[in-house]
Amino acid sequence: MKKTIILIVEDEIAIRDMLRFALEPADFIVHEAENTEQANRYIKQQIPDLILLDWMLPNQSGIDYMRQLKQKSDTQNIPVIVLTARAEEDNKLQGFAAGADDYITKPFSPRELIARIKSVLRRGLLASPDGSIKLAELQLNTYTHEVTVNNQALILTPLEYKLLLFFMKHPNKVYSRNQLLDYIWGNGNDILDRSIDVQIRRLRNRLKPYGYDKTIQTVRGGGYQWMVAKI
Numbered sequence: 001m002k003k004t005i006i007l008i009v010e011d012e013i014a015i016r017d018m019l020r021f022a023l024e025p026a027d028f029i030v031h032e033a034e035n036t037e038q039a040n041r042y043i044k045q046q047i048p049d050l051i052l053l054d055w056m057l058p059n060q061s062g063i064d065y066m067r068q069l070k071q072k073s074d075t076q077n078i079p080v081i082v083l084t085a086r087a088e089e090d091n092k093l094q095g096f097a098a099g100a101d102d103y104i105t106k107p108f109s110p111r112e113l114i115a116r117i118k119s120v121l122r123r124g125l126l127a128s129p130d131g132s133i134k135l136a137e138l139q140l141n142t143y144t145h146e147v148t149v150n151n152q153a154l155i156l157t158p159l160e161y162k163l164l165l166f167f168m169k170h171p172n173k174v175y176s177r178n179q180l181l182d183y184i185w186g187n188g189n190d191i192l193d194r195s196i197d198v199q200i201r202r203l204r205n206r207l208k209p210y211g212y213d214k215t216i217q218t219v220r221g222g223g224y225q226w227m228v229a230k231i
């Protein structure tokens with residue numbers, strides 16, 4: 001079986017060493033880049049299966065770099081896990097907004113890291129090379145932004161699409177209204193918590209004729225989650 005190739009983009013050598021030490025025994029092939037220029041040089045040679053990307057890099061922030069990756073067709077589907085320091089944790093939803101598949105806060109245990117990597121890779125299997133993510137007959141294409149049910153187009157507003165994409169990429173996890181708001185409208189917005197309920201209601205109404213409205217579950221005191229029986 002082909003081994004999974006992980007590219008680490010991290011300026012601190014001690015953390016790169018720690019990651020290599022944790023990942024190689026778990027049968028991952030590890031490549032290292034100290035900065036985004038080195039990472040780009042590597043990616044030109046070979047597309048990794050996953051990138052572990054430090055948030056704080058010397059020449060360019062990890063988040064800016066991820067935005068670049070997500071804009072290019074050859075790199076936009078590489079799953080990215082962002083490494084953040086505790087103090088930066090408030091920013092992690094910005095990471096999701098820029099397309100991070102997950103984040104992990106330093107310091108973390110090797111076991112936790114490997115579990116996160118495996119979960120992201122499993123989720124990645126849901127998205128095929130043509131950019132589509134599927135749940136039974138519901139299909140979303142991340143390249144064309146088209147959503148179909150039984151191959152019939154489902155017309156969504158940009159906000160509804162963004163919310164559906166977020167849910168389909170992050171199944172079976174509870175997100176608070178605030179987290180979803182930050183994701184949909186960006187940080188520092190003046191929008192009320194309840195606006196997310198309005199968006200959720202609209203999205204559910206669009207999905208209702210096909211029965212997928214029930215996939216969005218309201219979690220009492222928590223927020224919302226996209227419930228998929230088995231991923």
Ligand code: CA
Pocket residue numbers: 010011012054055056057058
């Ligand atoms: Ca750093």
